[in-house]
Amino acid sequence: MNSSASWFKTVGAWRQLPQYLLHLASSRTLTLSSATALGTSDTVLWSELARKVPGRSNKDCRKRWWNTLAGGKIKGVWSPEEDKRLSEAVREHGNNWTQIASLVGSRCADQCSSHWRQVLRPDVSYCNWTEQEDEELLKAVQTHGTNWSAIAAFHDPPRTGLSLKNRYTRIRAKGESAAPSVL
Known part of the structure; x- marks a missing residue:
């Protein structure tokens, strides 16, 4: 096995080994309930976790945790109810995607941001092309x-x-x- 940290880092996706290491490290460092209580502001925890996953930053680890490993998030097509919650949350909180995601409940901050920018923005035309x-x-x-x-x-x-x-x-x-x- 290549001991270089660059071996672990891949462009666009996590290989199985870093995901396993992150899961193992996170299961010993925090539980889903403690992660939920901490939110994303505890950079010391994520930095410590990143040291256990070669080639990944604390931001990489935090986003991977919240987007895939923490569970409870839906992937795929958005329901009309989710669209409504997202629109209301954006009106209330602007571009604070972490806060918006907590109000939507079923999606992470990246999903909310992307769905708003690409699908729901009222200032963008979605009509047929001429x-x-x-x-x-x-x-x-x-x-x-x-x-x-x-x-x-x-x-x-x-x-x-x-x-x-x-x-x-x-x-x-x-x-x-x-x-x-x-x-």
Whole structure:
């Protein structure tokens, strides 16, 4: 086994060994009830935990715990009730995703933030795309490349970066136009 800490660190996913070590370390250091009571503010605890999981920061460990190992969180499609709770929580707490997640109850802070930004934001258009929008999107990609945030900043009607990326990919796949291959 490679003793280098970089062996443990992977891009985009946790390998089985670090997850096991985190689970083992966390089962000895904190229980779900004590983690819930501590919230995410006890950086000393997460730093101590991170020292037991080579190649992972305290933030990596904390997010992994809350997003997958702590349990009680739903994955997949959001229910209308969850959407309603999320909308109400955002109105009340702005962008405090930890507080919002505690009010939603069934989702972690990252899920709440992502769902709000990509699905529920009232300032973003979710209507069908027009041919004119498709043409403008293709021109924007020629100018800005695949910097979806930059394209989203001036796109009218407002669309999310993910929506723009998905539409561009769909246009290219269908061959609806001579979309330049910049992906």
